[in-house]
Amino acid sequence: MHELSIAESILAAVRKELAGHPGARPIRVGLRIGELAAVDVDSLTFCFEAVVKGTEWETLQLDARVCPQRRLCRDCRNQFAVVEYNAACPACAGRNTSLTSGDELDFDYLEVETDATPAAQVKGAE
């Protein structure tokens, strides 16, 4: 259950980012979560809703994209998606492979509304 700590870290980072954008209202924060990151997206979403509830950030949404494990074979240069955590290269069966994605716990974007793009206009665009 470290998802609660992570939810708090997300909100802290959003607030920090917004300090540099006066007047911007946060709508959605995008995350990239690797399947090796040991973070459960449902649990994180639940915790995040609990953290923002009753605050001025209550309508802020979380958009967490799970990134599957991908590896690069150092022997035959094949890039492949890992199936069931098997790190061996499916092309040459070599085990000399390195992770290229799948362990990230990164921010991706922060969607904000500014006075130049009022809420009504944004709704119309969607």
Place this chain on the structure above:
Amino acid sequence: MQRLPLKSKVLNENQIVAESLRERFREHGILCLNLISSPGSGKTALLERTLASLDPSTRVCVLTGDIQTDNDARRLAQYGFPVQQITTGGTCHLDGRMIEKHLAAWNLEDIDLLFIENVGNLVCPSSYDLGEASKIVLLSVTEGEDKPLKYPSIFFKSDLFILTKIDLLPYVPFDADVAEANARLVHPGIEIVRASSTAAGGLDQWLAWLTQRMAQAQQDALSAAHATD
């Protein structure tokens, strides 16, 4: 609507603390090892037997994390080396700030080896960098051989896998080779040692690994010092 790119890590604050800890460990030639396992896999017992076998002149310190009680610190303090308990009060993992805060009580000049015994949990501690040189994952033979597949993150992030309680192998339906193959499936480069904290010579492989890593850390510190001369 405007989309601002946000390129930092979610746990950036922890990462900053961890990198500063890592730099301080490197400067002082400290080998810091972060031990992680489920509750009851034998982290404290392994540390107890390790401390008992170390030369009393070894400059080793231990930080041990638990949600409640200082039982582990009391167990580990019997061996005459400095030990501090980190009681998290509910938090399921240690983070960089907790390490930083407790290290303030010690002079880093006086430490060559720092063990961090994380809170018993195979999931959450894997997300938090503590500035360690290596994470070490422990799995005991009374658990399942498929744990590396069920909890891939920690096996992926650990440099060493210690299979513990191997003295019990005759009594349990546990296939050590399958467990090790599973760990290598998730992390082909992982190093593996088998250990028993009760059998004679049960820690030989682990202590050989530890001695080699301590020598390497001292060597690195010496070359770093020469490089700045």
